[in-house]
Amino acid sequence: xxxxxxxxxxxxxxxxxxxxxxxxxxxxxxxxxxxxxxxxxxxxxxxxxxxxxxxxxxxxxxxxxxxxxxxxxxxxxxxxxxxxxxxxxxxxxxxxxxxxxxxxxxxxxxxxxxxxxxxxxxxxxxxxxxxxxxxxxxxxxxxxxxxxxxxxxxxxxxxxxxxxxxxxxxxxxxxxxxxxxxxxxxxxxxxxxxxxxxxxxxxxxxxxxxxxxxxxx
Numbered sequence: 001x002x003x004x005x006x007x008x009x010x011x012x013x014x015x016x017x018x019x020x021x022x023x024x025x026x027x028x029x030x031x032x033x034x035x036x037x038x039x040x041x042x043x044x045x046x047x048x049x050x051x052x053x054x055x056x057x058x059x060x061x062x063x064x065x066x067x068x069x070x071x072x073x074x075x076x077x078x079x080x081x082x083x084x085x086x087x088x089x090x091x092x093x094x095x096x097x098x099x100x101x102x103x104x105x106x107x108x109x110x111x112x113x114x115x116x117x118x119x120x121x122x123x124x125x126x127x128x129x130x131x132x133x134x135x136x137x138x139x140x141x142x143x144x145x146x147x148x149x150x151x152x153x154x155x156x157x158x159x160x161x162x163x164x165x166x167x168x169x170x171x172x173x174x175x176x177x178x179x180x181x182x183x184x185x186x187x188x189x190x191x192x193x194x195x196x197x198x199x200x201x202x203x204x205x206x207x208x209x210x211x212x213x214x215x216x217x
Contacts, residue, residue: 037061037082038107041122050130052156057081057126063103077157081129081164082106082122088168089186094176108183113191121190128193132166132202133159136213151213162209163202167193170201 037043043061048054060080069075076084089095089102110121117124138149154162167189175185192200198207 035061037063037080037122038110041110041120043122046120046123046126048126048130050133053130053133053160056157056160057129059122059126063106064099074157077160081125081160084160085125085164085167088164089171091168092172092176105183105186109186109190112184112187116187117191124190124194128167128190128202129160129163131196132163132193132206134162134206134209134213135159136210138213138216149212149216151216163206166202166205169205173201 035043037059043059046059048057056077058078058080059082062080063083063086065079065083069079086099086102086106089105090098095102113119113121113124134154136151137154139152140147141150142148170189170193171182171186174180174189175182178185189200189202193202196203198204
């Protein structure tokens with residue numbers, strides 16, 4: 001046998017694919033921490049009681065997406081419900097554009113909720129939005145020049161929008177030109193709405209809207 005026919009026993013060099021980490025490699029602690037909202041609150045184990053709004057109650061560890069969703073229709077449903085609450089709280093003349101201040105306010109409110117209820121504040125927020133989301137509303141139909149109110153079902157995405165609007169308006173009413181701190185007002189509004197307290201602004205508005213719709217059936 002010639003030297004050219006001798007099999008080459010030299011091991012082949014490992015390709016780039018062999019340098020990939022093993023599937024069971026330990027997770028970096030910093031990576032695990034970044035998966036929590038504000039570095040504190042878990043987002044993986046949340047319970048949803050309303051199946052219709054579950055799809056639109058997205059929860060992510062990101063509280064500021066820099067408006068990357070603004071150019072796409074209905075893309076807001078992919079944004080975390082926490083950031084959507086922050087954006088709603090800014091929709092007043094006094095707070096427009098104060099994203100960092102409002103984010104700090106929400107973080108303090110979450111800490112207050114956890115201290116008083118010993119629950120994950122994100123779970124409290126999800127339950128509050130579900131409770132404050134109206135199921136019916138009225139539209140005005142014209143028949144021969146006469147406007148007639150008609151009850152209609154509310155789309156799930158609009159239900160979430162209205163619930164966040166009710167909560168934000170309740171916080172504004174309770175804290176603007178009042179001795180109550182905005183973070184405390186937000187915590188009280190979320191806890192009361194999550195417990196379906198009829199004295200809370202968000203629940204009161206939801207019940208009123210459904211009452212008017214029931215009368216227009």
